Amino acid sequence: MPAPPERPRPTGRRPGDSGTRDAILDAALALFAERGYDGASLRAIAAAAGVDPGLIRHFFGDKEALFATAVADRMQVAHLLARAASADPTTAGRAMTEAYLGLWEGPDTGPIVRALVRSATTSESAARMMREMIGPRIHDATGGDTALAGRIALAASNLLGVAMARYVIGVGPVVDLPRDELVDRLAPVVQHYLTGA
Amino acid sequence: MPAPPERPRPTGRRPGDSGTRDAILDAALALFAERGYDGASLRAIAAAAGVDPGLIRHFFGDKEALFATAVADRMQVAHLLARAASADPTTAGRAMTEAYLGLWEGPDTGPIVRALVRSATTSESAARMMREMIGPRIHDATGGDTALAGRIALAASNLLGVAMARYVIGVGPVVDLPRDELVDRLAPVVQHYLTGA
DNA sequence: CGGGGAATTCCACAAGAGGGGAGTTAGGAT
DNA sequence: ATCCTAACTCCCCTCTTGTGGAATTCCCCG
Numbered sequence: 001m002p003a004p005p006e007r008p009r010p011t012g013r014r015p016g017d018s019g020t021r022d023a024i025l026d027a028a029l030a031l032f033a034e035r036g037y038d039g040a041s042l043r044a045i046a047a048a049a050g051v052d053p054g055l056i057r058h059f060f061g062d063k064e065a066l067f068a069t070a071v072a073d074r075m076q077v078a079h080l081l082a083r084a085a086s087a088d089p090t091t092a093g094r095a096m097t098e099a100y101l102g103l104w105e106g107p108d109t110g111p112i113v114r115a116l117v118r119s120a121t122t123s124e125s126a127a128r129m130m131r132e133m134i135g136p137r138i139h140d141a142t143g144g145d146t147a148l149a150g151r152i153a154l155a156a157s158n159l160l161g162v163a164m165a166r167y168v169i170g171v172g173p174v175v176d177l178p179r180d181e182l183v184d185r186l187a188p189v190v191q192h193y194l195t196g197a
Numbered sequence: 198m199p200a201p202p203e204r205p206r207p208t209g210r211r212p213g214d215s216g217t218r219d220a221i222l223d224a225a226l227a228l229f230a231e232r233g234y235d236g237a238s239l240r241a242i243a244a245a246a247g248v249d250p251g252l253i254r255h256f257f258g259d260k261e262a263l264f265a266t267a268v269a270d271r272m273q274v275a276h277l278l279a280r281a282a283s284a285d286p287t288t289a290g291r292a293m294t295e296a297y298l299g300l301w302e303g304p305d306t307g308p309i310v311r312a313l314v315r316s317a318t319t320s321e322s323a324a325r326m327m328r329e330m331i332g333p334r335i336h337d338a339t340g341g342d343t344a345l346a347g348r349i350a351l352a353a354s355n356l357l358g359v360a361m362a363r364y365v366i367g368v369g370p371v372v373d374l375p376r377d378e379l380v381d382r383l384a385p386v387v388q389h390y391l392t393g394a
Numbered sequence: 395c396g397g398g399g400a401a402t403t404c405c406a407c408a409a410g411a412g413g414g415g416a417g418t419t420a421g422g423a424t
Numbered sequence: 425a426t427c428c429t430a431a432c433t434c435c436c437c438t439c440t441t442g443t444g445g446a447a448t449t450c451c452c453c454g
Contacts, residue, residue: 011418011433020431036319038235041411052433057413059431120366121318122233127366135369146370153362153370154382161358165350169317169324172332173343173350185351189386208403208448217401238441249403254443256401 009052021059023049028070033111037067037119037126064125071115072129083141093155093191097183100159104167117160117168155193162186218256220246225267230308234264234316234323261322268312269326280338290352290388294380297356301364314357314365352390359383 027048031040042063046053060066084092084099103109119126142148162182165171177185224246228237239260243250257263281289281296300306316323339345359379362368374382 009433018431039319042413043411053412054414054434055432063412118318121315121361122236130366131368138370150370150374153368154359157358157362157368157371158355158386159358160361161354161356162351164318164357164361165354169327171328171350171354173335173347174354177347185390189355189389192386193382215401239443240441250442251404251444252402260442 020049020051020055024051024056024059024066025070028066029074029111029115032067032071032115032119034114035118036115036121037063037123042066067119067126068129071112071119072133074112075116075133089195092194093189094183094187096155096194097159097187097190100156100163101179101183104163110167113163114167117164151194151196155190158189158193159186217246217248217252221248221253221256221263222267225263226271226308226312229264229268229312229316231311232315233312233318234260234320236315239263264316264323265326268309268316269330271309272313272330286392289391290386291380291384293352293391294356294384294387297353297360298376298380301360307364310360311364314361348391348393352387355386355390356383 024045028040028045031045031048034040042056043053045066046056056066060069084095087095103113116126116130120130121127138149138152142152162174165174166177166182174182221242225237225242228242228245231237239253240250242263243253253263257266281292284292300310313323313327317327318324335346335349339349359371362371363374363379371379
């Protein structure tokens with residue numbers, strides 16, 4: 001068997017409907033989630049998508065725009081939390097806790113929020129995006145009630161810390177807690193933050 | 198006045214006791230705190246210390262060793278928390294909250310913990326260091342009581358989330374809260390996590 | 395008053411980053 | 425059937441990174 005002729009990938013457009021653009025977005029999201037904004041190189045993303053790095057530039061321009069379309073624009077997420085928070089006040093704590101953990105665990109949303117957090121801690125532009133994304137949502141959901149916004153923010157901060165410990169850093173005791181028990185322990189506290197009761 | 202001869206810095210050892218090593222450690226800590234492990238380049242650290250990059254290698258070997266000596270080794274910190282947590286049970290929540298916030302705000306400890314968190318979210322080796330540092334301390338402080346360890350971990354996670362929101366990401370409502378009020382709101386919750394009451 | 399080792403400089407290197415441009419092929423509108 | 429545009433690959437450039445080594449100067453111990 002003669003050695004396969006090492007032929008390079010053909011140049012030019014591909015026939016049919018190649019879902020290349022989406023492949024890039026998926027790979028980008030996955031790598032941003034895993035390594036953060038700076039750690040995910042365009043080349044690595046292109047490789048993961050099975051695509052030439054030049055294509056990224058072709059489709060999205062620069063890295064920040066890619067991040068925005070892959071991560072930020074899919075963030076229809078914050079209002080979901082605010083909705084949970086303003087639901088039936090007697091169960092808001094549990095609802096928000098469930099919604100939040102679901103966000104981190106969902107196969108679609110998990111990468112988004114991991115990418116956001118991993119990037120926001122290191123890259124100022126990612127942090128800015130996150131602020132600009134979350135701030136207005138809270139403002140909308142509270143109708144400008146700053147006291148309520150404060151309560152929601154504290155509840156969300158608690159959940160953020162737990163998620164960091166459980167899903168990002170991997171702090172033993174928090175990882176080992178079964179999910180049910182975790183919810184049972186968090187829900188009353190979140191409820192307390194939200195309603196003050 | 199003739200143009201100053203542009204003379205390059207002299208090579209060779211400097212006279213007197215140059216605190217170069219410490220200058221490097223200080224600069225390294227500051228930059229790790231500001232940009233995280235990957236974001237802080239050895240060259241930038243050297244520049245901030247007013248020193249040739251080669252010196253870092255001379256003193257510390259490689260980057261990980263520098264991080265370890267600048268950040269990790271100064272972490273006499275965790276046991277401080279554990280101590281607060283196991284103090285007088287009626288005030289443990291407030292004590293731990295104060296101790297934790299003090300950690301983030303202290304001019305000496307703040308950079309350490311910021312560096313740790315910023316790095317641990319992105320760099321796996323930093324995350325490992327953090328785990329290896331915190332895990333045993335909790336184990337020691339609890340004497341192997343895993344239920345207690347779980348309670349402390351949940352309390353610490355809450356505080357971690359608040360600190361992330363307030364000092365790292367900069368979430369509006371959490372930043373705007375006056376410190377006193379923040380403590381007043383957090384302390385009872387931390388107390389609840391710790392004691393179950 | 396030597397001499398060895400530590401502190402310090404500069405230079406070099408290979409690898410990888412993001413970005414840009416030129417050229418090739420296919421799809422779709424006319 | 426023709427042409428414009430979009431998809432696609434390859435090559436290049438410049439910058440930065442971590443690391444390594446050679447050369448110089450000074451301190452300190454004998």
